[in-house]
Amino acid sequence: xxxxxxRRITSHLLALALVLFPVASTVAHAASLxxxxxxxxxxxxxxxxxxxxxRHHSDSPGTPNLQVYNSSGKLLYELTIWPSRTSRLFISSxxxxxxxxxAFAGQVVRDDDTKTNFIASDxxxxxxxxxxxTHGYLASQISMADDGSIWAVGDKPSDxxxxxxxxxxxxxxxxxxxxxxxxxLDHLMKRWGDGITFVTHAADPxxxxxxxxxxxxxxxxxxxxxxxxxDAWKPASDxxxxxxxxxxxxxxxxxxxxxxxxxxxxIESDAxxxxxxxxxxxxxxxxxxxxxxxxxxSANGDIYSHQHITSDSSVAASVGLFKLLSEKDGTQSxxxxxxxxxxxxxxxxxxxxxxxxxxxxxVTPLCSPETYPCLAYDYYRSVTFIGVPTGANHNFWFVExxxxxxxxxxxxxxxxxxxxxSACGYIERWILPGTVGHYxxxxxxxxxxxxxxxxxxxxxxxxxxxxTAATIWPTTIAYHLTGPxxxxxxxxxxxxxxxxxxxxxxxxxx
Amino acid sequence: xxxxRLQLTAIAxxxxxxxxxxxxxxxxxGAEVRAASVLLKQFEVVAYAKTEFLSGSEPQGGAEVDxxxxxxxxxxxxxxxxxxxGKTTESGIEESYSxxxxxxxxxxxxxxxxxxxxxxxxxxxxxxxxxPNVETYFRQATHESIEGRQGWTWSVPPYEGYPKPxxxxxxxxxxxxxxxxxNLQDFQAVTTSLTAPEGATAAFTGVxxxxxxxxxxxxxxxxxxxxxAIDPDAAGTSVLTPDVSAIFFFADPGKRQGTLRVLSSxxxxxxxxxxxxxSELSRLQSQGAGxxxxxxxxxxxxxxxxxxxxxxxxxxxxxxx
Numbered sequence: 065x066x067x068x069x070x071r072r073i074t075s076h077l078l079a080l081a082l083v084l085f086p087v088a089s090t091v092a093h094a095a096s097l098x099x100x101x102x103x104x105x106x107x108x109x110x111x112x113x114x115x116x117x118x119r120h121h122s123d124s125p126g127t128p129n130l131q132v133y134n135s136s137g138k139l140l141y142e143l144t145i146w147p148s149r150t151s152r153l154f155i156s157s158x159x160x161x162x163x164x165x166x167a168f169a170g171q172v173v174r175d176d177d178t179k180t181n182f183i184a185s186d187x188x189x190x191x192x193x194x195x196x197x198t199h200g201y202l203a204s205q206i207s208m209a210d211d212g213s214i215w216a217v218g219d220k221p222s223d224x225x226x227x228x229x230x231x232x233x234x235x236x237x238x239x240x241x242x243x244x245x246x247x248x249l250d251h252l253m254k255r256w257g258d259g260i261t262f263v264t265h266a267a268d269p270x271x272x273x274x275x276x277x278x279x280x281x282x283x284x285x286x287x288x289x290x291x292x293x294x295d296a297w298k299p300a301s302d303x304x305x306x307x308x309x310x311x312x313x314x315x316x317x318x319x320x321x322x323x324x325x326x327x328x329x330x331i332e333s334d335a336x337x338x339x340x341x342x343x344x345x346x347x348x349x350x351x352x353x354x355x356x357x358x359x360x361x362s363a364n365g366d367i368y369s370h371q372h373i374t375s376d377s378s379v380a381a382s383v384g385l386f387k388l389l390s391e392k393d394g395t396q397s398x399x400x401x402x403x404x405x406x407x408x409x410x411x412x413x414x415x416x417x418x419x420x421x422x423x424x425x426x427v428t429p430l431c432s433p434e435t436y437p438c439l440a441y442d443y444y445r446s447v448t449f450i451g452v453p454t455g456a457n458h459n460f461w462f463v464e465x466x467x468x469x470x471x472x473x474x475x476x477x478x479x480x481x482x483x484x485x486s487a488c489g490y491i492e493r494w495i496l497p498g499t500v501g502h503y504x505x506x507x508x509x510x511x512x513x514x515x516x517x518x519x520x521x522x523x524x525x526x527x528x529x530x531x532t533a534a535t536i537w538p539t540t541i542a543y544h545l546t547g548p549x550x551x552x553x554x555x556x557x558x559x560x561x562x563x564x565x566x567x568x569x570x571x572x573x574x
Numbered sequence: 575x576x577x578x579r580l581q582l583t584a585i586a587x588x589x590x591x592x593x594x595x596x597x598x599x600x601x602x603x604g605a606e607v608r609a610a611s612v613l614l615k616q617f618e619v620v621a622y623a624k625t626e627f628l629s630g631s632e633p634q635g636g637a638e639v640d641x642x643x644x645x646x647x648x649x650x651x652x653x654x655x656x657x658x659x660g661k662t663t664e665s666g667i668e669e670s671y672s673x674x675x676x677x678x679x680x681x682x683x684x685x686x687x688x689x690x691x692x693x694x695x696x697x698x699x700x701x702x703x704x705x706p707n708v709e710t711y712f713r714q715a716t717h718e719s720i721e722g723r724q725g726w727t728w729s730v731p732p733y734e735g736y737p738k739p740x741x742x743x744x745x746x747x748x749x750x751x752x753x754x755x756x757n758l759q760d761f762q763a764v765t766t767s768l769t770a771p772e773g774a775t776a777a778f779t780g781v782x783x784x785x786x787x788x789x790x791x792x793x794x795x796x797x798x799x800x801x802x803a804i805d806p807d808a809a810g811t812s813v814l815t816p817d818v819s820a821i822f823f824f825a826d827p828g829k830r831q832g833t834l835r836v837l838s839s840x841x842x843x844x845x846x847x848x849x850x851x852x853s854e855l856s857r858l859q860s861q862g863a864g865x866x867x868x869x870x871x872x873x874x875x876x877x878x879x880x881x882x883x884x885x886x887x888x889x890x891x892x893x894x895x
Contacts, residue, residue, distance in 0.1 A: 444636055445636060446633070446636040447687050447688060447689065447734060447893055447894070447895050448688075448733065448734045449647075449650040449651070449654060449688065449689040449733070449734065449735075450650065450651060450653075450654025450655060450657075450658065450730055450733045450740075451654050451657065451658070451733055452632075452650045452653050452654045452657065453632070453633050453636065454643075454647065454650065454689055454893050455633045455638070455640065455643035455644065455646070456883060456893045456895050457636050457895065458687055458895040476686050476687050476894070477683075477686065477687075477894055503686060503687055505734065512636055512637065544807075544813075545683070545690070545807065545808075545810075545887050545892035545893065545894055546851075546883070546884050546887050546892070549894070549895050550687070550895055551895060567876060569636065569637050569638065569639045569876075570636065570638070570639045570640075570643075570876075570879055571895075572879070572880050572883045572884075572895065573895065
């Protein structure tokens, strides 16, 4: 925090927040600082006038894992969160509420390797957090409301093993509202969709089968990880949980080609009126890029975002402030640029003030060279027949996007078996976290690296474009044994990212 | 052309003319001809290769681009199933047998990525003067009676594109042949044919151009069956130019060149069959009414590789990548 860069950016952030959101209930998390690359550390963010930084992963009791600074950048509190009998700790999310209250959530791994998910609350300066066990539910992002209650969005990771073992798992709500004493006040948003009572694993391990209350089976399998809130703690998740008054707002910026998910959504749940509403949000660009770096609610309830706008021809991002406006029917909203707030094409840009039109502060784009290296690797491996190489290669991509989350994206024929039907359907793509793709052999430790983009921040826009192209890959491109095929997909991804990838060897369809 | 191949050509031509009533040529060649005859009757695709080519042509790592590597595709089930039993099993068979003929039919697509599969039967032809000693290579398999014939069975666990184990059947037949199949009915039919009196099986009816391709060290013939396909996409018949009735491909491995012949019921020769990529279609030239021919380079470059990848799909060996 003492480097000139960090001091400069801190002051920029504070200025931005104080001008825009003088009494904001929440301020977003995506401002970047030079030490964000610190292993497992969150980005800094502002909450109720405090600048907060915490460490997601801790494995020793003696290391502080939460720092709170005042608006001048002075360190006020350095806390070590470490429940008893802990061997490892994962903090997914931290939020500071009014009156110095703060909350955090995550998972404790005990000495005996058992895991406990929790939400906890305390007051700054006080050192006795109250832990609330959330059992199988892991809150991946929380927001503390003005009344001290805590909203959480999350997932049940332990269901994975149950499904894999053949067990059924009940449906559950992903958005939850806890009273300050831990009482569960409300819960909504079914993980596996409305009407589903429980799910079992499907033939394809990437899917589950939903079972309805009348005993029938939902004819449409649900892709296991799609629309999960498990990764909502990651800054690049494009998921923002915010509170204002008695309401919680959950913005989900993820977009896929599936019906109902082609636009970002904003869900509002009002604890006072017990009403929920859904709005679709028209994205700024036709080609989706995870571009919201900050989402906040002002004192009067207006929703603002700090967004980056990229173009195919420019690596540098434009930065602007946007206000969310509802359209007449109330089900659709769109972002409107705050006048004079757009700064184009610089990596450290000057965002003019909303009120005066004059300079406000400098902000660092999400993909700044100082903090967020990205990479994209193309791998190939031979397709085999009874373990014997056929000599023909299949390509897939390994990418680390903003904030370093690694993914493998690969493709293949859309249906498990082309026989006895007469067609293999379309080219289906998968985007899976980690280093192994949909096909077990699409493993970066086993395959051959063909193209290396380099691990540099200069790649972030390109990698983002590649990732976006993968996300919006349509389900209309027919797969055929002579091509188009998975290599066609891999080629298109490289092209979308603007990478000049030499033709990989023995890769028809590229 | 080598003396050896001239001999084969002459022998095959005579055999074709006499409907292979009884081959008077040397034992090895006669065995090859008979093996091919048996398979040509029962299968849609039949291919032939020397074992020395199969043992010496495996791609070394995925970085190699070699159009010739496609010539191995009809023989991968043989190589893979033997290799599963041990390296010595594979090498032992390759050392004891001079050539292999394979028949394939009922093509099916893989589940996901993988190569098109089929009901397949291989016949290995014992080297001249060699003593069959197959037992020593099959210690890892089960020696048992297969429908009254002593042989070996074993199962290969699920492999890429095929989530279920595959059972293989193998036997040494009449001190001349080694038969291996992934289909019990085919195994029985082929072994029965090979043990029948030679006059009962030696007939190549309906196989035009036999003399041209049978003299080669490598050949592949497909008599296109348009009805009854289990999976027309896997078989290639869903997209193959409708008038194509047969496809021949032959080559001399190592010389980096192959010859493709396509027989068509369309004698106007207006439309070139789509057995090659669009970029390579200009290689197809009319050879008279109903016959197209192309000379294909088997080079170590991408265009040659892609052309063979495309062609072998229409020969029953497509690869889902």
